Structures are given as structure tokens and as C-alpha cells.
Amino acid sequence: MMKLTVWGGAGEHGRSAYLLSGSQVHLLLDCGVKKEGSGDYPMIQQEQVPKLDAVFLSHAHEDHSVAIPLLYRLGYQGEVWTTRETTAQLTAYFASWREFTARAGVELPYMEEDQLAIRYRYLEEEAEKLTWFEALPGVKVMWGRSGHMVGSVWFLVQAEGKRIFYSGDYTSESLLLEDDSPALVDKPSSMLLDLAIVDAAYGTDANSQADKLKQLEQKIESTLQTGGKVLLPVPAAGRGQEMILWAYRNWGNVPIVIEAPLIEGMKRLLERSEWLRSQESDQGMRDQLELLLNRNDWIIPASEVERESLLQKHGASLWFVTDGMMQSNLAQWYYSQMSSDTRNLVLLTGHVSQGTFGHRLLQHPASYGACSVTKIRYKVHQGLTDVRQMITGVPALHTVLVHADKGETDRLRACLTEEAPNSNLHIYSMSVGEEVYF
Numbered sequence: 001m002m003k004l005t006v007w008g009g010a011g012e013h014g015r016s017a018y019l020l021s022g023s024q025v026h027l028l029l030d031c032g033v034k035k036e037g038s039g040d041y042p043m044i045q046q047e048q049v050p051k052l053d054a055v056f057l058s059h060a061h062e063d064h065s066v067a068i069p070l071l072y073r074l075g076y077q078g079e080v081w082t083t084r085e086t087t088a089q090l091t092a093y094f095a096s097w098r099e100f101t102a103r104a105g106v107e108l109p110y111m112e113e114d115q116l117a118i119r120y121r122y123l124e125e126e127a128e129k130l131t132w133f134e135a136l137p138g139v140k141v142m143w144g145r146s147g148h149m150v151g152s153v154w155f156l157v158q159a160e161g162k163r164i165f166y167s168g169d170y171t172s173e174s175l176l177l178e179d180d181s182p183a184l185v186d187k188p189s190s191m192l193l194d195l196a197i198v199d200a201a202y203g204t205d206a207n208s209q210a211d212k213l214k215q216l217e218q219k220i221e222s223t224l225q226t227g228g229k230v231l232l233p234v235p236a237a238g239r240g241q242e243m244i245l246w247a248y249r250n251w252g253n254v255p256i257v258i259e260a261p262l263i264e265g266m267k268r269l270l271e272r273s274e275w276l277r278s279q280e281s282d283q284g285m286r287d288q289l290e291l292l293l294n295r296n297d298w299i300i301p302a303s304e305v306e307r308e309s310l311l312q313k314h315g316a317s318l319w320f321v322t323d324g325m326m327q328s329n330l331a332q333w334y335y336s337q338m339s340s341d342t343r344n345l346v347l348l349t350g351h352v353s354q355g356t357f358g359h360r361l362l363q364h365p366a367s368y369g370a371c372s373v374t375k376i377r378y379k380v381h382q383g384l385t386d387v388r389q390m391i392t393g394v395p396a397l398h399t400v401l402v403h404a405d406k407g408e409t410d411r412l413r414a415c416l417t418e419e420a421p422n423s424n425l426h427i428y429s430m431s432v433g434e435e436v437y438f
């Protein structure tokens with residue numbers, strides 16, 4: 001028998017950390033932080049840390065990665081299995097967490113040396129995607145691309161006679177990034193997994209990416225029609241690049257102003273072709289990316305003076321700026337320039353943590369300015385339809401829904417349990433500190 005202990009990430013958004021322990025083997029899936037208040041860390045059971053045999057890291061986002069140095073501080077001496085691409089991105093996430101805690105006036109619970117102590121093992125050097133390999137004696141692992149960001153993966157793990165699936169953050173609907181469906185993995189069709197930990201960040205939201213894009217399109221279109229500006233705060237890497245491509249496709253004749261780090265992200269994307277959709281399935285997005293990068297009519301402001309004159313010059317226009325939760329001075333500066341005009345729109349497209357400027361703005365737009373503020377998701381996670389599909393494709397005796405708040409996870413669980421064809425398959429909505437035996 002094995003046991004799952006949730007150190008973080010179930011019944012909440014952030015600090016994903018899932019401990020799998022058996023009689024011999026102790027494995028940890030991700031170890032992230034929660035960007036709320038002064039920052040939350042997983043509820044690590046300290047006495048378990050020296051027993052850990054391996055850590056598997058799904059991707060670089062801080063809610064999955066940034067508490068890893070804390071494990072080393074607490075005595076972990078093993079390795080962290082992840083992709084080369086994820087490792088390359090981690091330094092930036094560690095640095096930005098350092099800044100976040102400094103701004104919040106709290107101390108980091110680990111030192112620089114703990115971050116340097118991390119010993120990485122690269123998945124793609126050990127085995128091709130979708131093939132089994134022995135990561136440790138008695139622990140077999142398979143990985144596949146999860147479509148969520150460059151370098152992001154899901155894991156299948158076999159240990160002590162159990163089969164475990166961890167989706168990481170997953171989407172099959174990225175315009176640019178390929179995902180390897182875990183449902184298509186070569187396994188006897190009758191084989192049930194023992195445990196699946198499944199990204200259900202969007203809870204009961206049943207919309208597809210196409211639905212979301214339609215809603216985004218309508219909202220942007222109606223703002224442009226009135227001569228308004230649309231401010232799109234997005235993370236420096238991730239959905240921003242896809243949305244810029246999509247915006248060029250839809251509004252080729254409208255001025256699109258883009259802050260430089262987002263363009264850098266687009267260049268990097270093109271160099272990481274092994275993570276991109278194959279030419280056949282990407283509806284020409286990759287060609288478009290290449291074409292776009294070869295254009296010489298980008299509007300990339302380099303100074304505040306330039307920004308001011310562009311704001312003066314353009315009426316109906318799109319503005320892609322970092323960062324997605326509007327914590328950066330730049331995002332807040334843009335807001336201050338646009339907020340007095342009722343025709344303008346701030347369009348948030350991803351998760352905004354409590355306490356961030358983006359969150360406050362969304363809750364009480366009128367107390368900050370006159371322009372409108374709306375949130376419409378651009379999908380980088382799974383909602384009802386996707387989770388349903390995953391449960392059918394990767395059936396498990398125990399499925400744990402993660403990455404959404406408790407209320408929403410409860411509602412999703414109720415939906416899925418009601419329609420479940422097989423009452424032997426258990427679906428869980430869990431909280432931090434809870435356990436499941438499997």
C-alpha cells in the first residue's frame with residue numbers, strides 16, 4: 001500500500017507538493033509556493049524530507065518549483081528530475097520570488113547555497129518522451145509534454161506495484177505548444193491506474209479554448225469599435241506569446257504595442273521547436289510566428305517618453321505588457337495612463353492572486369479609475385470538459401482533483417461523481433495535510 005500526502009496544491013491555487021510514500025520508496029511531485037500575502041510554502045513534514053528518494057518537477061512556474069531549495073535546507077540530498085528547458089527557466093523564477101519576499105518584508109526560509117545545492121537530472125537525457133526508464137532502483141518513470149509551457153511535462157510513475165499519474169499543469173488546447181496525450185500511452189486497455197493527480201484549475205468551467213477566444217474577441221472588438229485601448233497584462237513567458245500571435249491574426253490593421261520582454265519570449269519560443277506543435281496540427285501558427293518575428297514594423301517602446309507619445313498617438317489599439325497580475329511598476333504605470341478614459345479596457349486573462357494589484361482592480365474597478373476591467377481566461381489549464389476527458393482517458397482507482405480552491409473543487413467533484421460510470425473509481429477534493437491510501 002502507498003499513501004499520498006498533500007503538502008500543498010489541493011483545494012487551493014499554489015504551493016503544489018504531493019508526497020508519495022510506500023514501505024520503501026518516498027517520492028515528491030513538485031514543491032512550489034503560493035503568491036499570496038507575504039508568500040506561503042508547502043506544509044512540509046520535516047521528518048519526511050531526509051527520507052525522500054527523488055523529486056519530480058513538472059515545470060518552472062513558482063507554484064510548482066520555488067520551494068525546492070527549502071527541501072535542501074531541510075536535509076534533502078537527492079536529485080530533482082525535470083527537463084533541461086525547465087532548469088533554464090528556474091533561475092528567473094527563483095530571482096522573482098526573492099524580490100517578491102523582499103517587497104513583502106519577509107525573509108526567505110532558505111539560502112542562496114540551498115538553491116545552488118539542487119542536483120538536476122534531465123529527463124530527456126535519460127529517456128525519450130513516452131518511454132519507460134528506471135529513475136531509481138524499483139522506480140520506473142515516463143514523461144510527456146503537457147502543453148502548458150515550454151519544458152512542462154506530466155509523469156507516469158511505477159513503484160511498489162502501483163501506477164501513478166501526475167498531470168502537472170496540463171492543457172491540450174494551446175495554439176502553439178504540443179501535448180502528448182497520456183491517454184494514448186501504450187498500456188493494456190483494461191489497466192486501471194492506482195492514483196491520478198489531475199490539474200483541474202478551472203473547476204466547473206466547461207468552456208473550450210475556442211469559446212474563450214470568441215469571448216475575448218468580442219470584448220476586444222467592442223472596445224476597439226468605440227476607439228478604446230485594450231491593456232493586456234500577461235506573464236513574460238507563456239500565454240502572452242500565443243495571445244500576441246492570435247491578436248495579429250485577428251487585428252492585423254490595429255496598432256499592437258508590445259513590451260520588449262514579450263518579444264524576447266517569442267524569439268526563444270522559435271528556438272525550442274521540440275516543444276511546439278507539429279506543422280500539421282498548429283494551423284500555421286508556427287509559420288506565423290516566424291513571419292511575425294521577421295517583420296520590421298513592431299511597436300516596441302523603449303522608454304517612458306516613447307510610451308507616452310505612443311499613448312497620445314494611438315486611439316483604438318492593443319497593449320501587451322508584463323506582468324499578468326499587474327504587480328510590476330510598468331503595468332501599474334500603463335493603468336494610470338489609461339484608467340481615466342471610460343472607453344479603455346483592462347483585460348486580465350489568467351490567475352490573479354489575492355492581494356495583487358490585478359486582483360484588487362478586478363474586485364473594485366471603480367475605486368481605482370473609470371475604464372472597465374474584465375477577466376476572461378486564456379486557457380492554460382483544465383476545466384470540466386478537459387478533466388472529464390482525462391478521467392476517461394487515464395482512468396484510476398483514485399483520482400485527486402487539484403489546483404482550484406476547495407469550493408470549486410467540491411463542485412467539480414460532485415459533477416464528475418454523479419456522471420461516473422463506475423462507482424469503484426473514487427474522485428477526491430482534498431485539502432492541504434490530508435492523505436489518501438492507494
Ligand SMILES: [Zn+2]
Pocket residue numbers: 059061148169
Ligand atoms: Zn503552471
Ligand SMILES: [Zn+2]
Pocket residue numbers: 061063064169403
Ligand atoms: Zn500551477
